Amino acid sequence: xxxxxxxxxxxxxxxxxxxxxxxxxxxxxxxxxxxxxxxxxxxxxxxxxxxxxxxxxxxxxxxxxxxxxxxxxxxxxxxxxxxxxxxxxxxxxxxxxxxxxxxxxxxxxxxxxxxxxxxxxxxxxxxxxxxxxxxxxxxxxxxxxxxxxxxxxxxxxxxxxxxxxxxxxxxxxxxxxxxxxxxxxxxxxxxxxxxxxxxxxxxxxxxxxxxxxxxxxxxxxxxxxxxxxxxxxxxxxxxxxxxxxxxxxxxxxxxxxxxxxxxxxxxxxxxxxxxxxxxxxxxxxxxxxxxxxxxxxxxxxxxxxxxxxxxxxxxxxxxxxxxxxxxxxxxxxxxxxxxxxxxxxxxxxxxxxxxxxxxxxxxxxxxxxxxxxxxxxxxxxxxxxxxxxxxxxxxxxxxxxxxxxxxxxxxxxxxxxxxxxxxxxxxxxxx
Amino acid sequence: xxxxxxxxxxxxxxxxxxxxxxxxxxxxxxxxxxxxxxxxxxxxxxxxxxxxxxxxxxxxxxxxxxxxxxxxxxxxxxxxxxxxxxxxxxxxxxxxxxxxxxxxxxxxxxxxxxxxxxxxxxxxxxxxxxxxxxxxxxxxxxxxxxxxxxxxxxxxxxxxxxxxxxxxxxxxxxxxxxxxxxxxxxxxxxxxxxxxxx
Ligand SMILES: Cc1cc2nc3c(=O)[nH]c(=O)nc-3n(C[C@H](O)[C@H](O)[C@H](O)COP(=O)(O)OP(=O)(O)OC[C@H]3O[C@@H](n4cnc5c(N)ncnc54)[C@H](O)[C@@H]3O)c2cc1C
Numbered sequence: 001x002x003x004x005x006x007x008x009x010x011x012x013x014x015x016x017x018x019x020x021x022x023x024x025x026x027x028x029x030x031x032x033x034x035x036x037x038x039x040x041x042x043x044x045x046x047x048x049x050x051x052x053x054x055x056x057x058x059x060x061x062x063x064x065x066x067x068x069x070x071x072x073x074x075x076x077x078x079x080x081x082x083x084x085x086x087x088x089x090x091x092x093x094x095x096x097x098x099x100x101x102x103x104x105x106x107x108x109x110x111x112x113x114x115x116x117x118x119x120x121x122x123x124x125x126x127x128x129x130x131x132x133x134x135x136x137x138x139x140x141x142x143x144x145x146x147x148x149x150x151x152x153x154x155x156x157x158x159x160x161x162x163x164x165x166x167x168x169x170x171x172x173x174x175x176x177x178x179x180x181x182x183x184x185x186x187x188x189x190x191x192x193x194x195x196x197x198x199x200x201x202x203x204x205x206x207x208x209x210x211x212x213x214x215x216x217x218x219x220x221x222x223x224x225x226x227x228x229x230x231x232x233x234x235x236x237x238x239x240x241x242x243x244x245x246x247x248x249x250x251x252x253x254x255x256x257x258x259x260x261x262x263x264x265x266x267x268x269x270x271x272x273x274x275x276x277x278x279x280x281x282x283x284x285x286x287x288x289x290x291x292x293x294x295x296x297x298x299x300x301x302x303x304x305x306x307x308x309x310x311x312x313x314x315x316x317x318x319x320x321x322x323x324x325x326x327x328x329x330x331x332x333x334x335x336x337x338x339x340x341x342x343x344x345x346x347x348x349x350x351x352x353x354x355x356x357x358x359x360x361x362x363x364x365x366x367x368x369x370x371x372x373x374x375x376x377x378x379x380x381x382x383x384x385x386x387x388x389x390x391x392x393x394x395x396x397x398x399x400x401x402x403x404x405x406x407x408x409x410x411x412x413x414x415x416x417x418x419x420x421x422x423x424x425x426x427x428x429x430x431x
Numbered sequence: 432x433x434x435x436x437x438x439x440x441x442x443x444x445x446x447x448x449x450x451x452x453x454x455x456x457x458x459x460x461x462x463x464x465x466x467x468x469x470x471x472x473x474x475x476x477x478x479x480x481x482x483x484x485x486x487x488x489x490x491x492x493x494x495x496x497x498x499x500x501x502x503x504x505x506x507x508x509x510x511x512x513x514x515x516x517x518x519x520x521x522x523x524x525x526x527x528x529x530x531x532x533x534x535x536x537x538x539x540x541x542x543x544x545x546x547x548x549x550x551x552x553x554x555x556x557x558x559x560x561x562x563x564x565x566x567x568x569x570x571x572x573x574x575x576x577x578x579x580x581x582x583x584x585x586x587x588x589x590x591x592x593x594x595x596x597x598x599x600x601x602x603x604x605x606x607x608x609x610x611x612x613x614x615x616x617x618x619x620x621x622x623x624x625x626x627x628x629x
Contacts, residue, residue, distance in 0.1 A: 052466070338470050345466045364459035366467040366514070382510055384517025398517030402509070409589075413482070414509050416582055417471070420483035425470040427479050 034061050035355045038119045038129040040109045040293065042066030044073075044337045045135030045325030047097060048344035048429045049351075054100045056352045063127055064097060065119065067108040071430070072162030074193060075337050076422050079372070081159070081170045082203035090162055092430040112297045114318040131351050133313075134299065134306075135325040135340065136291025137161070138192050144287045146262035146271075155265050156282045160192065172281045173204055178212035180280035183270050184219045185260055186226070187287045190305070192326045192335045194227035195381070197285055199371040202232065205240045205248050206374055218279075219251045220272055221258040222287075228371065228381055231401060235373035260284075290327035297321070305329045310392035312350035312360045313343055322347045332394050333385060339367045341425060363387045370418035378402075378414030464522055465529030471510075476529075477536040482582040487535040490569035491527030497574075498523040500596075507595030531569065537578030542626035550624025553617055557609045561602065566625055573602075577628035584622055 039050045042064050050064045070093050079085045094104045107121040112132060119127040140158065142149045148156075157165035157172075173182065182204055186197035201217050208215045226232075236242035236249050252258035252272070262271040269278050289295070289304025299306045299315050306323040308315055310330060313322040324330075324347050325340035333339040342365040350360035365385040372378050383399030385392050402414060465476070468486065472478050476487035486494065500506030501515035518526075554565060558576075562568070566576030576584070590596040591606070598606060609617050 341470055342467055345463070349463060361463060362457070362459050364463050364467055366470070366517075368471065368510070380510055382513045384514060386517075395517040399513050410509050413586060416482035417509060420478065420481055420580075421471050423479035423481075424473045424483065428469040428474045431474060 034059055035130045036061045036063070036128060037131050037133065037351060037355075038062075038127045039064040039133045039135070040112070040119065041135040041137065041291065041325075042068070042071060042094060042097075042104070043135060043137050043325065043340070044425075044429055045137075045340035045344045046133065047071070047094075048341045049133045049135065049324060049348045050102045051097055051100050051429070052345050052348035053352060054102055056348060057356070058101060060352065060355060061103070062101070063103040063105060064094070065105045065107055065109050065121060065127070066094070067106065067122075069093070069106060072166065073337065073422075073426060074160065074162045074196070075425075077159065077162040077166045078196070078200045078203040080166050081173060081200065082207040083170065083174065084203070084206075087163075087167050087170075090166075092426055094430070096431045109293055110296075112293075112321065114297070114321055117320060130320070130355055132321045133344075133347060133351065134294060134297070134321060134323045134327065135344070136293045136327055138288040138290065138326045138335075139292045139295075140286040140288060142286065144187075145260055145284070147265065148263040148284065148286070152263070152265050152284075155268075156263065156284055158285050159283060160196075160285050160288075169281070169283055173207060176212065176215065176280045179214040180212065181215065181278065182208075182217045182281045182283070183277055183279035184217065185263075185270060185282075185284040186219065186221050186223070187285050188222040190331075190335060191285070191288045193337075193369070194334055195232075195369055195371050198226055198228070198232045199373075200283070201249055201251075202235065202240075202371065202373040205236070208248060209240065213248075215248070217249045218277055219249065219258070220260055220270055220277065221252060222254050222260065223258075224253050224255065227369075228379060228401060230404060231379045232371075232373065234404060235377055235379065239374040239377065288326075290323075294323065294327050299323055299327075301329070310390075311346075311363055311387050312354070313347040314350070322351060330392060332383075333365060333367055333392060334369070336367055336369050337425060338369065339365070341429060342366050365392065368421065370414065370421055372415050372418055376408070376412040376415055378411060378416075378418045379406075380414055380418070458522070459525075461525040461529040464518075464526050468526070475533045477533070478538075478580060480538055480540075480580045480582075482580055482586075484579060484583040485535055485575065486530040487533035488569055489527075489530055489575055490572045491524065491531045492572040493569065493574050494527035494530055495520070495523045496572070498526065505597070507590050535575065535578060537628055538580070540578075540581055540626040542623040544627075546620045546623035547627040548624075550620035550622070550627075553609060553613065553621055554624055557605045558621070560605075565628065567628065576625050579625055581622050581626050584625060588618055 037060055039046045050062050053060055053062050070091050073090045076090050080087050107123040109119055110122045111120045117129050157168045159165040159169040201219055240248040242249055257272050257274040259273045260270055269276050290300050290306050294300050294306050301307050306328050308323050308328045313324050315321045315323050324343040326335040346363040353360050368382040370380045379402045381401050384395045386395050471483050472486045478485045498515045501508050501511040561571045561573045562576050563570055591598050
């Protein structure tokens with residue numbers, strides 16, 4: 001029998017301690033295979049969820065399926081259109097996620113079998129999961145206006161995904177003669193990024209003021225009011241002569257000539273209920289619904305969006321599938337990148353807890369949207385949310401808009417903070 | 432102020448321990464709260480700039496003090512006032528706990544080596560006492576200066592000199608002394624010194 005020396009004892013107890021801690025920290029290994037999560041869509045929601053699941057529990061195997069090799073953000077794409085930044089500056093790859101141990105598959109998901117818990121792709125591959133996270137963004141209602149369909153986008157782009165259409169719209173605005181007309185047709189609610197169309201009008205006006213000051217922007221809205229309207233209107237008055245005879249921007253609400261019935265690609269016209277308006281550049285942002293795959297899988301309600309439980313983002317239709325981002329009904333959270341990121345972190349924590357056999361933790365959410373109206377003039381909206389009595393609720397007293405009587409100094413700071421936000425949220429998601 | 436906050440966060444910590452498993456039912460965890468700030472302040476609180484400040488490695492007390500000031504309006508802000516109003520003192524303590532344990536990744540910023548050298552001397556003379564290790568230490572609950580984004584530090588100095596933020600009595604005295612002797616050039620040198628930090 002060997003004597004237990006102090007040295008041996010340490011070795012033995014060290015080994016048994018290592019075993020004990022291995023057992024304590026790898027609950028999934030006991031049951032055999034590691035738990036599997038498949039994430040559908042590598043945009044703001046999907047990429048953030050994939051990364052944070054790996055951070056919260058590195059033993060979970062995470063596979064992210066996304067058809068595009070690189071992602072272009074929708075946010076700050078309006079600054080690409082005005083020429084203020086390059087298209088490359090809003091392009092992100094997936095190497096960062098791979099470093100966190102996420103398996104990235106370049107393919108498009110064609111079906112999800114919620115019963116068998118298997119995701120299949122157009123490339124013919126199958127991916128079994130314990131839990132699935134779906135963040136496919138939005139798809140477009142191509143039958144919204146007469147004469148309007150998907151084949152139109154080479155001439156009348158929506159530019160609502162970032163990427164190639166953003167470049168088309170930028171080039172069209174750059175090629176337009178001085179004195180030309182840009183027509184923007186924002187969609188009815190709900191849609192991705194409520195302040196986006198008005199930020200776009202501001203950014204295009206910024207470019208036109210400096211380069212083609214005789215030109216005009218006409219917004220034919222499908223609504224009676226819009227996000228941050230007071231702040232946008234104030235900024236437009238200050239920088240673009242809004243509501244004067246010389247106004248560079250004209251906004252028509254749905255009842256004052258905005259309501260659109262038909263679009264003509266051949267004539268480059270937008271037919272409203274009162275007038276038909278000819279545009280040198282036309283940007284129709286069509287009405288929206290959840291990304292097509294959500295409907296294919298049966299995750300949508302009759303309005304085309306996905307009902308979820310706000311605590312876990314698990315679909316209320318299919319168990320073990322969580323829907324986040326623009327596709328989900330998460331109101332009062334808006335359809336924004338910040339909200340998608342916030343929802344992703346809540347869903348990630350819920351998925352990790354549920355896979356481990358526990359309860360989903362208490363969630364917390366934040367949203368912010370910045371818009372730059374003119375050089376040195378940034379504005380924002382923000383809100384903090386909590387989960388109460390089975391619902392996502394705004395925390396009373398929090399959030400709201402930048403004040404109307406803000407000083408120039410603070411507006412200039414907000415522009416710097418808007419650009420910081422862009423750098424930080426993209427790094428949080430893809431870095 | 433400092434001791435009051437320390438006592439409060441100790442109370443939070445103890446109740447957290449007592450509740451332990453049940454704590455999840457009571458409210459969001461430190462991690463969950465901290466993660467929501469990343470979109471603006473950077474992954475784990477290291478900001479990619481150009482202006483929004485880092486939070487990583489700031490002391491818990493400092494975060495609580497700032498959040499409290501934003502919430503009651505005594506510290507000027509573009510957006511933090513609106514955000515801070517969404518949380519309780521207990522949640523501020525949890526956020527502070529989260530960011531205090533994060534390591535700061537200092538960004539590369541442009542600086543003038545000569546001015547930075549002068550700044551180092553000024554920092555030693557007027558500021559090191561409460562902003563130890565060249566402004567890298569969180570120990571005195573005074574905020575991280577070394578590696579902080581220069582535009583943010585400029586805004587902060589503007590707020591201190593206007594009525595946006597109040598300096599502690601002792602810091603004010605040192606600042607006055609430095610200002611009298613060095614003027615705005617002194618601040619400029621300090622900013623270059625903080626930008627140089629690696
Ligand atoms: C002009 C504009 C300005 C904006 N400004 C802001 C702003 O200032 N602040 C803000 O917070 N948000 C802003 N947004 C909104 C923001 O971009 C979106 O809300 C956000 O991207 C939503 O994230 P998501 O994950 O739901 O969708 P997305 O980011 O669109 O990601 C969806 C991904 O899923 C993939 N996908 C779709 N179908 C499949 C399939 N079948 N299989 C696999 N993958 C699939 C797509 O390729 C895509 O990469 C703006 C958007 C626009 C257009």
